Amino acid sequence: MKVLVSSSGQAMHSKLDPRFGRAEFFAVVDTETGQFEVVRNDQGREAAQGAGIQAAELAARLGVKVVITGHCGPKAWSALSAAGIAVVSGAQGTVAQAVDDYKKGLLKAASAPDVKGHWA
Amino acid sequence: MIIGIASGKGGTGKTTVAVNLAWCAPQPVLLLDCDVEEPNCHLFFDSKLQHCERVCIPVPALDASKCNACGLCSRICEFHAVAFMGQTPLLFPELCHGCGGCTLVCPAGALKEVGFEIGVVEVSDAGSCTLVQGRLHVGKALSPPLIRAVKHFAVADHLTIVDSPPGTACPLSAALSGCDYAVLVAEPTRFGLNDLGLVLESVRQLGIPAGVVINRAGERSDLARVFCREKGVRVLAEIPESERVARECARGRIAAQTMPEIRRSFDELWAAVLAAVPPRAARTGGSNHARQ
Numbered sequence: 001m002k003v004l005v006s007s008s009g010q011a012m013h014s015k016l017d018p019r020f021g022r023a024e025f026f027a028v029v030d031t032e033t034g035q036f037e038v039v040r041n042d043q044g045r046e047a048a049q050g051a052g053i054q055a056a057e058l059a060a061r062l063g064v065k066v067v068i069t070g071h072c073g074p075k076a077w078s079a080l081s082a083a084g085i086a087v088v089s090g091a092q093g094t095v096a097q098a099v100d101d102y103k104k105g106l107l108k109a110a111s112a113p114d115v116k117g118h119w120a
Numbered sequence: 121m122i123i124g125i126a127s128g129k130g131g132t133g134k135t136t137v138a139v140n141l142a143w144c145a146p147q148p149v150l151l152l153d154c155d156v157e158e159p160n161c162h163l164f165f166d167s168k169l170q171h172c173e174r175v176c177i178p179v180p181a182l183d184a185s186k187c188n189a190c191g192l193c194s195r196i197c198e199f200h201a202v203a204f205m206g207q208t209p210l211l212f213p214e215l216c217h218g219c220g221g222c223t224l225v226c227p228a229g230a231l232k233e234v235g236f237e238i239g240v241v242e243v244s245d246a247g248s249c250t251l252v253q254g255r256l257h258v259g260k261a262l263s264p265p266l267i268r269a270v271k272h273f274a275v276a277d278h279l280t281i282v283d284s285p286p287g288t289a290c291p292l293s294a295a296l297s298g299c300d301y302a303v304l305v306a307e308p309t310r311f312g313l314n315d316l317g318l319v320l321e322s323v324r325q326l327g328i329p330a331g332v333v334i335n336r337a338g339e340r341s342d343l344a345r346v347f348c349r350e351k352g353v354r355v356l357a358e359i360p361e362s363e364r365v366a367r368e369c370a371r372g373r374i375a376a377q378t379m380p381e382i383r384r385s386f387d388e389l390w391a392a393v394l395a396a397v398p399p400r401a402a403r404t405g406g407s408n409h410a411r412q
Contacts (some may be wrong), residue, residue: 049261050200050215057194060205075212083205 004117018070051074128315130286176235177218
């Protein structure tokens with residue numbers, strides 16, 4: 001299963017970016033094979049508005065089933081829900097730690113957005 | 121004749137100048153309050169509401185049974201108001217700028233336009249002044265369509281004063297486009313003059329002739345005079361710094377009405393503006409920034 005982690009760098013040991021829509025990178029990790037791919041989020045970072053929606057669209061195109069991030073606002077939340085993508089908010093540390101924690105069941109899918117839009 | 125009042129920086133006295141100019145006008149005026157996020161010209165008049173209309177922008181509505189899941193609607197939207205999530209477009213009307221692009225490109229006819237209310241325009245009678253103000257609903261972010269709705273009330277052969285929103289972006293150009301002249305209100309501080317420089321660039325791009333009124337003029341006014349000389353813009357009048365003017369404003373009173381020296385400044389301003397406004401036929405454009 002593919003999960004997407006908002007990241008501040010391009011490596012597995014990069015720090016997780018707590019912002020979803022305006023994260024610098026998205027790390028896409030296959031939890032079974034460990035395969036790892038990095039996507040730049042230039043468009044979302046520079047969007048005047050709707051960065052979260054744009055990131056959610058990208059997540060759907062990448063075919064991920066779970067988004068792991070620090071915080072998720074209401075618009076990104078509804079977009080991700082519409083695509084059937086689960087949101088895990090409140091994650092910290094590195095990308096690798098977040099994926100590990102998720103695999104161990106330490107991080108649970110959220111049931112609602114945890115911040116308002118433009119929180120950061 | 122349509123005269124826009126602008127400043128770049130907020131809090132320099134646009135509304136003070138607009139309401140005092142309206143009060144001192146040589147003939148009945150239309151006062152258009154285009155600062156739709158915070159309209160406050162009405163505080164200075166004992167006015168009677170005559171007419172109120174809702175202002176809507178066209179936003180898409182989806183007929184899911186017709187959607188062929190092509191995703192074109194999402195791809196054309198610059199503002200992420202249409203997201204395409206797998207099989208369904210998801211609409212965010214609060215982000216929509218009402219351009220109509222998604223409805224146009226939809227090959228299946230699954231999108232149609234419906235009205236989304238962003239605010240109201242209120243017309244009030246304040247004696248020799250007719251006040252038209254826009255009020256943007258709380259939580260709505262898109263002011264230019266509402267500003268344009270207020271501007272529809274401008275009458276070129278009637279004396280019309282437009283109180284603009286602060287800043288130099290789309291709301292300002294929506295307020296100023298079509299004006300014959302811009303009165304730029306500046307305070308003689310470095311911050312104030314920096315923003316005066318920005319708004320001056322904006323009005324020049326819009327092709328609108330402009331002059332400056334120095335508000336809170338006093339010891340530091342030389343700073344502003346030198347700045348205006350360097351930028352090649354005329355100083356039309358100066359309104360002296362005075363605690364009493366501030367008090368009158370804070371009480372919702374028009375200073376020119378109670379203070380003869382302020383009245384003189386505004387008479388001077390009117391004379392300078394009327395002499396400076398070119399005849400309408402001589403105007404060379406002023407690009408149309410109707411849509412964002």
